[in-house]
Amino acid sequence: MLVRACFVVLxxxxxxxxxxxELNELARDIERVESVRAVKNLQRTFSQLGGFGKWxxxxxxxxxxxxxxxxxxxxxxxxxxxxxxxxxxxxxxxIHPGSLDTVVAENPLVNLAVDGRSAKARWNGLRFMGDGLNxxxxxxxxxxxxYALTPQGWKISLIHYYxxxxxxxxxxxxxxxxxxxxxxxxxxxxxxxxxxPPAVGEAPTTxxxxxxxxxxxxxxxxxxxxxxxxxxxxxxxxxxxxxxVVDLFAxxxxxxxxxxxxxxxxxxxxxxxxxxxxxxxxxxxNNDHAQFGVxxxxxxxxxxxxxxxxxxxxxxxxxxxxxxxxxxxxRNHFVKDNGLWKFKSLEITPLIVADYYKGWGDGGTAxxxxxxxxxxxxxxxxxFARAGRTAANTTDFADLKRRLLRxxxxxxxxxxxxxxxxxxxxxxxARMGALFAKRxxxxxxxxxxxxxxxxxxxxxxxxxxxxxxxxxxxxxxHWRPQPVVLVSDDGRSATLRARLLQPSTSATKAGSFxxxxxxxxMVLEDGKWRLWSVTIDEFYWQSSSWAGGWSAANPxxxxxPNPGPAAWSKKYPPDASIDAxxxxxxxxxxxxxxxxxxxxxxRTSAGVLLxxxxxxxxxxxxxxxxxxxxxxxxxxxxxx
Numbered sequence: 001m002l003v004r005a006c007f008v009v010l011x012x013x014x015x016x017x018x019x020x021x022e023l024n025e026l027a028r029d030i031e032r033v034e035s036v037r038a039v040k041n042l043q044r045t046f047s048q049l050g051g052f053g054k055w056x057x058x059x060x061x062x063x064x065x066x067x068x069x070x071x072x073x074x075x076x077x078x079x080x081x082x083x084x085x086x087x088x089x090x091x092x093x094x095i096h097p098g099s100l101d102t103v104v105a106e107n108p109l110v111n112l113a114v115d116g117r118s119a120k121a122r123w124n125g126l127r128f129m130g131d132g133l134n135x136x137x138x139x140x141x142x143x144x145x146x147y148a149l150t151p152q153g154w155k156i157s158l159i160h161y162y163x164x165x166x167x168x169x170x171x172x173x174x175x176x177x178x179x180x181x182x183x184x185x186x187x188x189x190x191x192x193x194x195x196x197p198p199a200v201g202e203a204p205t206t207x208x209x210x211x212x213x214x215x216x217x218x219x220x221x222x223x224x225x226x227x228x229x230x231x232x233x234x235x236x237x238x239x240x241x242x243x244x245v246v247d248l249f250a251x252x253x254x255x256x257x258x259x260x261x262x263x264x265x266x267x268x269x270x271x272x273x274x275x276x277x278x279x280x281x282x283x284x285x286n287n288d289h290a291q292f293g294v295x296x297x298x299x300x301x302x303x304x305x306x307x308x309x310x311x312x313x314x315x316x317x318x319x320x321x322x323x324x325x326x327x328x329x330x331r332n333h334f335v336k337d338n339g340l341w342k343f344k345s346l347e348i349t350p351l352i353v354a355d356y357y358k359g360w361g362d363g364g365t366a367x368x369x370x371x372x373x374x375x376x377x378x379x380x381x382x383x384f385a386r387a388g389r390t391a392a393n394t395t396d397f398a399d400l401k402r403r404l405l406r407x408x409x410x411x412x413x414x415x416x417x418x419x420x421x422x423x424x425x426x427x428x429x430a431r432m433g434a435l436f437a438k439r440x441x442x443x444x445x446x447x448x449x450x451x452x453x454x455x456x457x458x459x460x461x462x463x464x465x466x467x468x469x470x471x472x473x474x475x476x477x478h479w480r481p482q483p484v485v486l487v488s489d490d491g492r493s494a495t496l497r498a499r500l501l502q503p504s505t506s507a508t509k510a511g512s513f514x515x516x517x518x519x520x521x522m523v524l525e526d527g528k529w530r531l532w533s534v535t536i537d538e539f540y541w542q543s544s545s546w547a548g549g550w551s552a553a554n555p556x557x558x559x560x561p562n563p564g565p566a567a568w569s570k571k572y573p574p575d576a577s578i579d580a581x582x583x584x585x586x587x588x589x590x591x592x593x594x595x596x597x598x599x600x601x602x603r604t605s606a607g608v609l610l611x612x613x614x615x616x617x618x619x620x621x622x623x624x625x626x627x628x629x630x631x632x633x634x635x636x637x638x639x640x
Contacts (some may be wrong), residue, residue: 019397021203022397023206023208023210023213023397024202024203024204024205024206025203026213026397026400026401026404027203027206027208027213028116028199028203028204028206029199029401029404030213030216030217030404031116032112032116032196032199033196033220033404033407033408033411034216034220035112035116035119035149035154036110036112036119036195036196036411037220037223037411038153038154039108039110039112039119039121039147039154040108040110040121041295041378042061042147042154042155042156043105043108043121043123043143043145043156044105044293044294044295044309045061045295045375045376045377046058046061046103046105046156046159047103047104047105047293047310048103048293048295048308048309048310048329048375049061049375050085050089050094050101050103051094051101051102051103051310051329051351052093052094052095052101052372053086053089053093053094053095053101054375055082055085055086055089056082057375058081058082058085059078059079059081059082059085060078061155061156062077062078062081062155062156062157063148063150063155063156063157064077064078064150065077065157066078066081066155066156066157066158066159067157067158067159067160068081068084068085068158068159069158069159069160069161070084070088070159070161070163071141071161071162071163071176089101089129090131091131091132091133091135092129092130092131092135092136092137094351096131096132097132097363097368097370098130098131098132098133098362098363098364098368099130099131099132099363100128100129100130100132100327100351100352100360101127101128101129102127102128102129102310102312102327102351103125103127104125104126104127104128104292104293104310104312105123105124105125105143105293106123106124106125106126106292106293106479106481107122107123107124107418107421107422107479107480107481108121108122108123108414108418109121109122109123109187109192109415109418109419109422110195110411110415111186111187111191111192111194111195111197112195112196112197113197114197114198114199114200115200116149116199117148117149118146118147118148118149118157119146119147120144120145120146120147120186120187121143121144121145121146121147122142122143122144122145122185122186122187122418122422123142123143123145124140124142124143124421124477124479125139125140125141125142125143125161126138126139126140126503127139127140128312128327128360130169130352130359130360130361130363131361132361132362132363132368133361133362134361134362135168135361136168136169136170136359136360136361137166137167137168138166138167138168138169138172138173139163139165139166139167139173140164140165140166140173140477140503140505141161141162141163141164141165141176142161142162142164142183143159143160143161143162144160144162144183144184144186145158145159145160146158146160162181162183163176164176164180164183164475164505165180165503165505165511167510169359169360169361170359170361171510171546172510172511172512172546172547173505173510173511173546174505174506174507174508174509174510174511175473175474175505175506175507178471178507179469179470179471179472179473179507180471180472180473180474180475180505181470181471181472182426182428182470185422187419188431189419189423189431189434189435190434190528192415192416192419192435192529193412193415193416193435193528193529193530194412194527194528194529195408195411195412195415196408196411210400213400214400215300215302217400217403217404217407218302218403219298219300219302220404220407221403221406221407222298222302222305222341223296223298223305223407224406224407224410224485224487225341226296226298226305226307226334226341227294227296227307228484228485228486229248229334229341229342229343230291230294230296230307230309230332231291231294231482231483231484232248232484233245233248233291233343234289234290234291234311234482235482235484235497235499235517236248237273237276237287237289238287238288238289239280239281239287240273240276240277240278240279240280240281240285240287241279241280242270242273242274242279243279245269245273246266246269246270246273248342248343249266249269249342249343249344249346250335250337250342250343250344251265251266252264252265252344253265253266253268253269253342253343253344253345253346254268254344254345254346255268255269255272255345255346255347255348256345256346256347256348257272257348257350258348258349258350258369258371259371269346272346283318283319283555284317284318284319284551284553284555285316285317285318286314286315286316286317286318286323286541286550286551287313287315288313288314288315288515288540288541289311289312289313290311290312290313290314290481290482290499290501291309291310291311291330291481291482292309292310292311292312292481292482293309293310294307294308294309295307295308295309295376295378296378297376297378302336303335303336304333304334304335304336304344305333305334305341306331306332306333306334306376307330307331307332307334308329308330308331308332308373308375308376309329309330310327310328310329310330311326311327311328311329311330311348312325312326312327312328313325313326313327313328314513314515314550316356316549316550316551317551318550318551318552318553318554318555320551321551321552322551323355323356323357323549323550323551324353324354324355324356325352325353325354325356325360325364326350326352326353326354327350327351327352327360328348328349328350328351329348329349329351329373330346330347330348330349330373331347331349331373331374331376332344332345332346332347333345333347347373349369349371349373350366350369351369352364352366352369353365353366356549356550356551357549402489402490402491405490405491405492406487406488406489406491407487408491409485409487409488409491409492409494409524409529410485410487410494412522412524412529413483413485413487413494413496413522413529414483414485414496415529416435416522416529416530416531417480417483417496417498417518417520417522418480419435420432420435420478420480420531420534421477421478421479421480422478423435424478425475425476425477425478427460427464427468429457429458429460429461429464429466430457432456432457432460433453433454433456433457433458433460434453434457435453435530435531436452436453436456436530436531436532436534437453437523437525437530437531437532438452438453438525439451439452439532440452440453440456440523440530440531440532440533440534441456441532441533441534441575442456442459442531442533442534442535443534443535443536443578444459444460444463444566444569444574445536445538445566446563446565446566446569446578447459447463447565447566447568447569447574447577447578448565448569448573448574448575448576448577448578448580448581449574449575449576449581450574450575451575451576455575458572459569459572459574462568462569462571462572463566463568473506473507473508474504474505474506474507474508475504475505476502476503476504476514477502477503477504477505478500478502479499479500479501479502479503480498480499480500480501480518481498481499481501482498482499483496483497483498484496484497484498491524492523492524493521493522493523493524493532494521494522495519495520495521495522496518496519496520496521496522497517497518497519497520498517498518498520499515499516499517499518500514500515500516500517500518500536500538501513501514501515502514502515502516509545509546510545510546510547511546512543512544512545512546512549513543513550514538514539514541514542514543515539515540515541515542515550516536516537516538516539516540517536517537517538517540518534518535518536519535519536519537520532520533520534520535521533541553565577565578
């Protein structure tokens with residue numbers, strides 16, 4: 001069967017000898033996909049607890065023999081780790097009035113061990129700190145962490161944070177040390193596309209029923225849809241697309257901002273949004289509301305869910321040179337409404353509001369927060385034995401595997417997205433090119449599209465050269481957080497929208513931020529997730545400097561001609577130039593394959609659209625000439 005073959009190439013195991021064997025192997029496969037998510041939830045929980053000085057709870061996430069290495073400092077065991085965390089934060093703990101300790105760990109690249117009992121993950125890290133008494137700290141780097149499955153569930157066995165840049169708010173951050181090294185990868189390009197490797201040996205006997213396994217799969221499918229909705233909300237808010245934001249809410253929804261301001265119904269949702277300004281952005285306005293570290297808890301009924309995460313707003317008006325920060329925690333409720341997930345309530349807890357040019361060292365401009373939104377404990381998978389359909393209605397193992405494959409695809413696509421960013425950070429052109437499918441393609445900014453891994457690699461070399469120092473004096477990072485991943489029905493292809501958040505650092509000047517948007521496509525090829533298309537809209541905004549921020553931009557002279565192509569592209573021309581492509585995502589020849597970012601597999605009136613990609617079920621892909629092309633029977637895609 002075709003679906004069964006798809007399951008093999010994902011390396012999630014397959015048994016066809018009898019129903020018992022299939023049940024055992026399905027249970028093992030579900031646990032392995034759940035394990036990847038448990039690892040991500042552990043790290044996100046660690047970050048969220050850190051925002052409110054929950055040192056003991058953070059230490060409880062570690063195994064008994066765990067190690068924390070933070071720069072040049074080391075702590076061994078939960079008790080020592082708790083002590084170190086408390087001392088490191090000091091009064092910048094999120095507890096003292098006016099203090100801030102927002103810990104961001106994003107861009108997870110997770111690899112489960114073959115035996116399923118340990119895992120490794122790479123993360124980008126940023127930390128924004130203040131004591132409310134004019135003391136501030138910003139620090140950033142990379143985590144290469146390890147995790148272990150213990151009798152108490154998944155635990156952190158190693159946090160290894162490589163400090164790369166740090167500094168106070170006034171004056172900004174700079175490199176840590178003499179230069180920025182290449183942080184060793186725990187993965188190869190091939191391993192990035194296989195977050196769950198093939199299991200070895202006979203699957204252990206399971207006590208789970210078919211019904212329970214079905215509900216565990218359905219819970220992961222629902223988690224993906226709710227996470228997409230939360231992330232999509234952030235993108236609509238960025239662009240002040242209030243009509244589309246309202247479409248994401250149930251008719252009886254509510255919005256609460258702090259403990260004093262509440263809006264009810266769809267009219268109230270619109271009123272709350274318009275506090276940020278009218279529908280649509282105008283020239284010079286910045287309204288970014290990046291969503292970080294989202295935890296999703298799906299109710300056993302699969303009709304309700306909760307999300308919790310951090311929102312960092314970068315706001316400004318280049319026309320008046322005004323700019324500000326907002327640090328918020330959201331804890332939102334969702335309901336399944338006629339087959340679509342929608343917001344039931346949006347609950348925002350403001351932590352800090354600060355003028356960009358003054359910073360948050362004095363506690364900001366808003367009243368100090370004293371409320372801690374309840375945390376979500378989802379570090380272990382839940383039992384769903386009593387929920388959903390009866391076992392008699394679920395005997396199609398192939399369909400259960402297909403549905404599991406769709407959630408495994410979400411993690412595979414996310415891994416590839418983040419691998420691209422990590423390799424590009426280090427200008428590792430060969431490894432970056434190896435992430436692409438055999439006929440995959442990449443848009444090189446201000447040049448055009450290059451097709452095939454070798455052409456992508458050589459274009460990178462042409463742009464950045466082939467020789468780089470071991471220690472770098474500066475770097476621009478390629479964070480790709482807030483993914484909206486739409487997986488095909490067969491679980492063999494996906495589209496992905498991600499934010500480019502680009503913190504930079506240097507030895508000689510303060511770092512700053514830039515922002516853009518990626519519109520990418522992934523395919524499952526030869527058992528590995530690969531990049532099919534990487535395209536970028538850049539930049540949505542840039543900081544001229546740390547002192548000037550994102551509101552110091554000057555309007556472009558409209559009488560000036562458009563910039564020409566990148567100089568290096570004349571020596572190494574693209575397969576399709578930017579001019580030859582023309583406007584992208586303006587229209588499609590087959591509208592049946594256009595789906596909104598807000599829901600996977602559903603159509604709404606939401607306005608941000610992404611195109612489908614090649615798959616074995618006949619989904620289309622967009623060629624460089626704008627022509628739709630059909631997926632081949634084996635799930636690969638070919639150019640016309």
